Amino acid sequence: MSLPHAILTALLEKPSSGLELTRRFDRSIGYFWSATHQQIYRELGKLEAEGLIRALPSEQPARGQKKAYEVLPAGRAELARWTSASQDPKPHRDAMLLRLRAAAVVGTAGLAADLRRHRELHERQLAEYREIEQRDFPPGKDGPEDRLRHLVLRAGIDLETFWTQWLDHALAEFALLPDTGGPESQGVREA
Amino acid sequence: MSLPHAILTALLEKPSSGLELTRRFDRSIGYFWSATHQQIYRELGKLEAEGLIRALPSEQPARGQKKAYEVLPAGRAELARWTSASQDPKPHRDAMLLRLRAAAVVGTAGLAADLRRHRELHERQLAEYREIEQRDFPPGKDGPEDRLRHLVLRAGIDLETFWTQWLDHALAEFALLPDTGGPESQGVREA
DNA sequence: GTCCACATGTAACTGGTTACATGATTGG
């Protein structure tokens, strides 16, 4: 149940139409909670029906017409409630780690190339985050909201750094391994 | 499309019944690809229908009776194909980062407590991983499969270490911030 | 006037979650 709250946050930062939200999800909040335009429109409808947001009464609400929303007091209250409520972290899911585990059984053929590709992708994302940091958080800017948003961006930067380094480590291990279609020894053990 | 491959990997490591798989997902593969018993039974049915696994023909296949599966050659081939295929990493989703971003708008009240709680949870997970490392990867054990599995466990250890440290950093920032129900200045900016 | 980009939306599907149902085995 996080998408509605992601949208409420985005709308509080700035009232927007569905497509504007979609674009901001592509390059800001979406870095840690992505969403497609279909999800966003669906959710905007629900939030409006629940009385948490409303369409700005500016212009014609026809199809193909822009329709901007703003957050109502009830929406702000709900977001504050959700933010402070205790929530368990969801277990982390990572297909690449699964593939490495599978490779221990069926062989490492072809995997190294994709490890390298992932490393490049993480490095590119890292560069993008660093640009945002330079642009949005110059040395002077450090009010309470800035500090919190910077903290979040910092998590992104540190995570991408982490994965870049981890993939380097993994690739170094791979260099020592035979590139097999399947290990000769079929040793089996629980973990 | 990762769950079937997680199951294939687990079954190749050791043929098992649905419940045995469920338990192993609770403490091994499940650390980076969790699944409930309902998902597992559903998927076992599909995999059997597709001819990738088969029930070991040991005993009565009645309800309430144990039913173990093993991987067929077609299943192993499919797993090898999937492992070596190029796959894009999924964007990372993290509700806690979302909550911090929301807190920049609606205030930080109550959040610090949950940050501390999460820190404890990550630390506990880290301790569990370290135990597994000591038990399953003593200094001598370093065949190719061991190295790969150790690499995966290492990712878990390093990730939990990362989050523990990041949460410490976040809590240190929080200590400098006023614990508000909403920031006084309603400054708004795109990111 | 036609085409294309913008903007909003519907429908069908897939994967994951929650709640519940049913039978077998074991300990008291």
Add this chain to the structure above:
DNA sequence: CCAATCATGTAACCAGTTACATGTGGAC
């Protein structure tokens, strides 16, 4: 016998994804 536990499963639901539909306005 009864309760608890083991083991397999069904059903309903919810969130996210993919494919497609429809209308508007501006460029040519």
